[in-house]
Amino acid sequence: MPATPAFDVEALRAEFPSLARIGPDDRPVVFLDGPGGTQVPQRVIDAVTAYFQHTNANAGGAFVTSELSDAVTDEAHAAVADLLGAGSPDEIKFGYNMSTLTLHIGRSIGATLGPGDEIVVTTLDHEANVSTWEAMAADRGVTVRKVDIREDDVTLDIEDLESKLNPRTKLVAVGYASNAVGTINPVAEIVARAHEVGALSYVDAVAYAPHGPIDVRAIDTDFLVCSAYKWFGPHLGALYGKADVLDRLPAFKVRPAHDRFETGTAAFESIAGTLAATDYLRDVGRRFGAPTSPRDRRAELVAGMTAIVDYEQGLVGRLIAGLRAMPGVTIHGITDPARAAERVPTVSVSLDGLHPRAAAERLGRAGIFVWDGDFYATGLIERLGKAEHGGVLRLGLVHYNTAAEVDRTLEALESLIRS
């Protein structure tokens, strides 16, 4: 068997023009803001430009630009189906972003529910997978049950989840990974428990998708959502819905719509860019993943995402080890290297005596871009007692970050704490 080539981060970085940005200290900027949205490779920029140059037309016309536009749109559905492991491109629906897709599908699911029904959401989730459902529940007279976390390692309290499931449960909305603290949830197990009580499952994979392979059929989820702008693509949301579940849901649509769940004129240029982003990830697999059968897009995407997992685990291990050695730093979430597979490389910290915004500003001035606050994981940050303290500081690694950038960030944090 041919050996898997070493992950060449510099070769991949060369594809991302924005990574060449020079910071105030004349050094390249360190982008640790990935969980808020990643940078994009040149081919994504080119695909968006090419769409406007050569393919710009509305859907369904009898002329060449419309036909080309339809072909790009169809191929993008097929590519995202391969990325997520869906059985058919028809199970992929593009929309403005994850939040809007969730509100939209929530209206459809809500139409099947009423008083006496219950839904389950979690404290670990982004509000787009919590308050969206709470709004639907308030509309329909449905009861909401919220699963707590275990405070010590900021993981979902599975026993609490169990206690909230019953035959009245109609939907379990859960994150694949936390966008704030990086915890990966045992989604296959949670979906199985939801199905046992007859509930639908809705998995928010926005924070997981840039960091690992997804297999919606193995998880057996009814729905899974993600956003291309978190995985090196343009601003676009993508929803997977199991064909038979989508078919039996009522759809809120205009009468002549081409699709029951994709409403209005699509963001064609973003769809073209999303196709290019899947192509990039596929190339990562071809170049640095375990060998697969050629021309098998799904296999190459899985190989790419698996190579990314391996690389990122080393990187986040280095970051966490450095942070643990630093006095005055509290890491929120899993820190045990033996549990590396239970987290994505999104690490949130509190620094003694330093407000997260002040720390982010000072890091920003040092050319290190990080987010502070609650990142819309509002319930979690409240639960951690950090809401009145400006939230936390989030160091978000993705596969284009390097060990040298981790070291530079650790040094910058150390001098922040010392000063």
Ligand SMILES: Cc1ncc(COP(=O)(O)O)c(C=O)c1O
């Ligand atoms: C875990 C998670 N879910 C949902 C969202 C919302 O996604 P969108 O911006 O596509 O609506 C985000 C955005 O940060 C997120 O991190």
